[in-house]
Amino acid sequence: MQTLGQFPSVRMRRMRHDDFSRRLMRESRLSVDDLIYPVFVTEGTNTRVKVPSLPGVERLSIDLLLKQAEECVKLGIPVMALFPSIEDSLKTPDGSEAANPDGLIPRTVRALKEHFPELGVMCDVALDPYTTHGQDGLIDETGFILNDETIEMLVRQSLAQAEAGADIVAPSDMMDGRIGIIRQELEKRGLIYTKIMAYSAKYASCFYGPFRDAVGSSSNLGRSNKAVYQQDPANTNEALWEVGLDLAEGADMVMVKPGMPYLDVLWRVKQEFLAPTYVYQVSGEYAMLMAAIQNGWLDEKKAIMESLVCFKRAGADGILTYFAPQAARWLAEEGRR
Ligand SMILES: NCc1[nH]cc(CCC(=O)O)c1CC(=O)O
Ligand SMILES: [Mg+2]
Numbered sequence: 001m002q003t004l005g006q007f008p009s010v011r012m013r014r015m016r017h018d019d020f021s022r023r024l025m026r027e028s029r030l031s032v033d034d035l036i037y038p039v040f041v042t043e044g045t046n047t048r049v050k051v052p053s054l055p056g057v058e059r060l061s062i063d064l065l066l067k068q069a070e071e072c073v074k075l076g077i078p079v080m081a082l083f084p085s086i087e088d089s090l091k092t093p094d095g096s097e098a099a100n101p102d103g104l105i106p107r108t109v110r111a112l113k114e115h116f117p118e119l120g121v122m123c124d125v126a127l128d129p130y131t132t133h134g135q136d137g138l139i140d141e142t143g144f145i146l147n148d149e150t151i152e153m154l155v156r157q158s159l160a161q162a163e164a165g166a167d168i169v170a171p172s173d174m175m176d177g178r179i180g181i182i183r184q185e186l187e188k189r190g191l192i193y194t195k196i197m198a199y200s201a202k203y204a205s206c207f208y209g210p211f212r213d214a215v216g217s218s219s220n221l222g223r224s225n226k227a228v229y230q231q232d233p234a235n236t237n238e239a240l241w242e243v244g245l246d247l248a249e250g251a252d253m254v255m256v257k258p259g260m261p262y263l264d265v266l267w268r269v270k271q272e273f274l275a276p277t278y279v280y281q282v283s284g285e286y287a288m289l290m291a292a293i294q295n296g297w298l299d300e301k302k303a304i305m306e307s308l309v310c311f312k313r314a315g316a317d318g319i320l321t322y323f324a325p326q327a328a329r330w331l332a333e334e335g336r337r
Pocket of ligand 1: 281
């Protein structure tokens with residue numbers, strides 16, 4: 001037989017032929033330890049509100065969220081990430097409800113830590129669920145987002161969360177310099193074990209649409225966007241610069257967001273800094289997958305699990321995903337947790 005190259009001494013299919021040899025050469029694995037579950041919390045008791053653009057995701061009142069947390073603990077999911085949906089009457093131009101020590105999020109954190117002290121609790125630091133205009137920061141009379149004035153409010157928000165017992169504060173606002181200032185203020189108050197997960201490489205993406213429905217900021221945001229503070233989807237060097245700054249300022253963990261369209265960024269960040277690196281499979285990615293799954297166009301389990309293991313291959317140490325409990329159940333069934 002006339003052959004080119006190394007064929008047939010090399011047949012790539014040999015190692016793919018058997019399940020045992022596929023397992024032996026598998027490079028990336030998803031485990032329950034990789035999962036962070038983002039949840040939406042709302043006022044009330046026994047209240048669950050569906051989010052139409054996120055089929056299967058509900059905003060829960062604290063009592064129901066505790067049941068959800070119990071399931072996370074049973075499944076072995078390490079962390080829940082909290083996002084609030086507050087009443088319109090509490091929203092202001094400066095988003096000051098974010099800093100209320102008795103606000104919805106601090107109360108949720110206290111309830112979670114009281115019942116499930118071993119479950120990691122992460123809180124989002126940003127003003128968009130609390131502002132009348134839906135932006136992540138304070139704005140001037142022209143609608144421009146003010147950096148330094150916003151940081152003052154973010155510091156108060158972080159302290160309210162950390163003092164309530166949050167294990168991780170996660171600034172998702174993309175103001176410059178906020179990681180360093182938040183770190184400094186935590187240290188001053190002796191909150192030396194509060195971890196900071198910085199949404200460092202966060203893009204001005206359209207894939208956050210369903211999330212904005214869930215926290216109730218989309219109608220307030222209207223047609224304005226976040227491009228003056230979030231990154232341009234066309235850039236990748238800028239992402240490394242952002243990550244470097246946040247690590248230097250005291251971030252313990254960094255994040256790339258969104259996930260699937262930004263795997264190259266995730267890869268570069270992990271290779272360059274070797275720091276604990278996370279990725280957010282955002283609401284729009286979830287919505288796309290669910291829409292195809294519900295139409296019968298994609299296989300549910302295969303599509304979800306492939307999307308998650310690809311984040312691992314690209315270098316993620318963990319994944320924020322609305323699929324976390326489902327993925328954890330599948331991993332448990334396979335005895336892989
Ligand atoms: N600062 C808010 C925030 N925190 C997480 C997300 C998006 C998460 C998702 O889409 O699942 C957003 C939206 C935004 O920046 O507009
Ligand atoms: Mg930055």
